[in-house]
Amino acid sequence: MxxxxxxxxxxxxxxxxxxxxxxxxxxxxxxxxxxxxxxxxQKFEVLFDLGTRALMDGYAREAVASFAAALERFFEFYVRSFAFERAALAGQTDFDGAADILESTWRHVSSQSERQVGMMALAYLLREGREPDFLTAKALGADFRNRVIHRGYLPRREEVDAYAARVFALIDRLLGELGTGAAHAELAQERQFAAHLAALxxxxxxxxxxxxxxxxxxxxAGAGGEKLGVKNLPGQPARASAPTKATAPMNDAQAFQKALKERGPLLKGLRK
Incomplete structure (x- = not known):
């Protein structure tokens, strides 16, 4: 692509x-x-966007492969974010040293997705203090993924939509829980860029x-920003905020379709 x-x-x-x-x-x-x-x-972002573009173009089976890979790479991103965050909280200032240790450790699981899921489970437990309830085969849509990727199953569009929504909702949720912790893995990418830049x-x-x-x-979008509104002039009483209509929370499918409608057009520049 x-x-x-x-x-x-x-x-x-x-x-x-x-x-x-x-x-x-x-x-x-x-x-x-x-x-x-x-x-x-990040790689998980690229893979999910490629899957979204494939889905938009009608390539349902190819989209499943990209969505599945995006989830695996997000688990790696989460583990890396947690490891760097934990090192920083422990007062470790040698980022390169921490990165080297993480790389040598990740090599033990890099070719085995089951072990990577195990690392994700432990990282989530240590960071959040609770069971990673999203790692069950049903929650991950593992049976559908395996049928498509390993058994040659040709999925219907609605099945792929449901799988994409499941993966999107999980990554979106975990990104929210990571919060600023994700910045540690972002910094790792910036340091890789700096090394390549110095060698140009x-x-x-x-x-x-x-x-x-x-x-x-x-x-x-709007990170760290506040909503714009009418400010009170000096000496004027505070204005009451306009009442907002309560809306029911969206399910995974609705959230994905909303994101697809809003952000899908941004991916039209991607080409085969």
């Missing part, structure tokens, strides 16, 4: 293929300018991009 970038020299659009590292070394096909695009986006040869322009997406739009 590719995303559009703009050449810093000729200002023409260039299609760039997503790289696993989120670092993209590009040579403009129009003017031969070399530049490097750093995409500030002369004449190569660095371009940093912040792509919209199903989760990123929610995480960063």
């Amino acid at each position: 590719r995303f559009p970038a703009v050449c810093p020299q000729c200002q023409r659009e260039v299609q760039v293929e997503f790289a696993d590292s989120a670092v993209h070394d590009v040579t403009c096909p129009h003017c031969s300018t070399r530049f490097c695009v750093f995409v500030r986006k 040869p002369d004449g190569v322009t660095a371009v940093f991009e912040e792509h919209p997406g199903m989760f990123r739009a929610r995480r960063f």
